[in-house]
Amino acid sequence: MAWKIVVTLLKHLIHPVLGLLCLSFALSAAPARLAIVIDDFGYRKHNEEQILKMPAAISVAVLPNAPLSQEMAQKAYQSGHEILIHMPMAPISKQPLERDTLRPGMSVEEIRRIIAQAIRNVPHAKGMNNHMGSAMTSDLGAMQLVMKTLSHYQLYFLDSVTIGSTKSIQAAEGTSVQVVKRKVFLDDDQSEAAVRKQFNLAVKMAQKNGSAIAIGHPHPSTISVLQQMLPQLPPDVVLVPVSHLLPSAPHRTYPSREPKPVEVETPEKPVAIPVDLTHRCPAPESIEKINPQATYSTIKNIFGTSPAIWSIYSYLTYCSVAPQISASSLPSAPNRP
Known part of the structure; x- marks a missing residue:
C-alpha cells in the first residue's frame, strides 16, 4: 500500500x-576544507591557552625543546586539538637556532636520536612540520633520512614551505610518510589588517581548490583575527585538522553550516x-x-x-x-x- x-x-x-x-x-555538496596550524607552541602560555579555547579543529605545532612543550601538548590533547611536532630545521640564513636543530650532513643515527627525543617531548603528536628549515628541506639526502625515520612512527609531514625548492615530497617516495604542503602564512606581517587579508586568502584558496592549509603563530594580532573571523567562515567552508587533508584520509561527511538567520519582526496578525x-x-x-x-x-x-x-x-x-x-x-x- x-x-x-x-x-x-x-x-x-x-x-x-x-x-x-x-x-x-x-x-549537500562537499564543503571546502580549511586547516589552520598554529606554530611555536611551548613558550607563551597565556597566548597558547587562548588558541586552545578556539575550535578543536585548529591544529597546534609544539616546539620539542621549549620550556612548556609537554604541558601545552597535554593541554592541546585534552582540548581535542591535533598536535604536530614543530621540528627545528636549519635555515639558509644565519640566526639563533633551537637546541637539536636538524642539519644537512647529520648522520642517520643523530637524526634518529633527535626525532625520537622530540616524540617523547611532544606526546600525542600525529604529524611533524618544519620550524624554519630552508637549508634542511631543500637537501634531498637529508630529508630522505628524516622521512625514513618518520615512517617508523606513522607520522605525517606538513611542509611549511619555507623555500620554493623544498624536496619533502621527493624524499618521502618509497616510504609510508604522507606529505601535505602549507598554502598560506597568516602572519608574516603581524598587523591585524594583514592577518585578516591572509585569512581571507586562505578561505578563497580552499574554496577554489577544495582545501588549503594556513600556518600562523600565537601572536596577539593572529589570536584577535581568528576570534573575529572563525565564527564568520562561509557556509561552504569547514575547518578541519591537518590529518583530514592527507592523501589517504577517508571520505568524511561534514555537518552543514547554515548562515545565521536574519531576525525579522513577526507581524501581529497572520498574513493570508x-x-x-x-x-x-x-x-x-x-x-x-x-x-x-x-x-x-x-x-x-x-x-x-x-x-x-x-x-x-x-x-x-x-x-x-x-x-x-x-x-x-x-x-x-x-x-x-
Whole structure:
C-alpha cells in the first residue's frame, strides 16, 4: 500500500521533486576544507591557552625543546586539538637556532636520536612540520633520512614551505610518510589588517581548490583575527585538522553550516496567502489517500533525510488541509481586462 501511495504521489510531483532533489544535492555538496596550524607552541602560555579555547579543529605545532612543550601538548590533547611536532630545521640564513636543530650532513643515527627525543617531548603528536628549515628541506639526502625515520612512527609531514625548492615530497617516495604542503602564512606581517587579508586568502584558496592549509603563530594580532573571523567562515567552508587533508584520509561527511538567520519582526496578525495554490496539488481523490506523516516516513526510509524530502512533506501537509480552507478566507484576485 505504501508503495502505491509513493508511485501515485510521484506521478503528480515528478517535476517539483526533481527540482528539489537538485537543490538538495547542491546543499549537500562537499564543503571546502580549511586547516589552520598554529606554530611555536611551548613558550607563551597565556597566548597558547587562548588558541586552545578556539575550535578543536585548529591544529597546534609544539616546539620539542621549549620550556612548556609537554604541558601545552597535554593541554592541546585534552582540548581535542591535533598536535604536530614543530621540528627545528636549519635555515639558509644565519640566526639563533633551537637546541637539536636538524642539519644537512647529520648522520642517520643523530637524526634518529633527535626525532625520537622530540616524540617523547611532544606526546600525542600525529604529524611533524618544519620550524624554519630552508637549508634542511631543500637537501634531498637529508630529508630522505628524516622521512625514513618518520615512517617508523606513522607520522605525517606538513611542509611549511619555507623555500620554493623544498624536496619533502621527493624524499618521502618509497616510504609510508604522507606529505601535505602549507598554502598560506597568516602572519608574516603581524598587523591585524594583514592577518585578516591572509585569512581571507586562505578561505578563497580552499574554496577554489577544495582545501588549503594556513600556518600562523600565537601572536596577539593572529589570536584577535581568528576570534573575529572563525565564527564568520562561509557556509561552504569547514575547518578541519591537518590529518583530514592527507592523501589517504577517508571520505568524511561534514555537518552543514547554515548562515545565521536574519531576525525579522513577526507581524501581529497572520498574513493570508494571496494566491490559491490548491490547483498545484494532486487531485482530491488522490490526496485523500495520502497520510503526509506516513508518506514522509516511507520516502525518508527510501531516500534518506534531506531538505528536498522535508519540502515534500511540507507540500503534502499543505495539500491535505487546502480543501478545508474556505475560499472566502483567501483575498480575491483583482479583475483583469
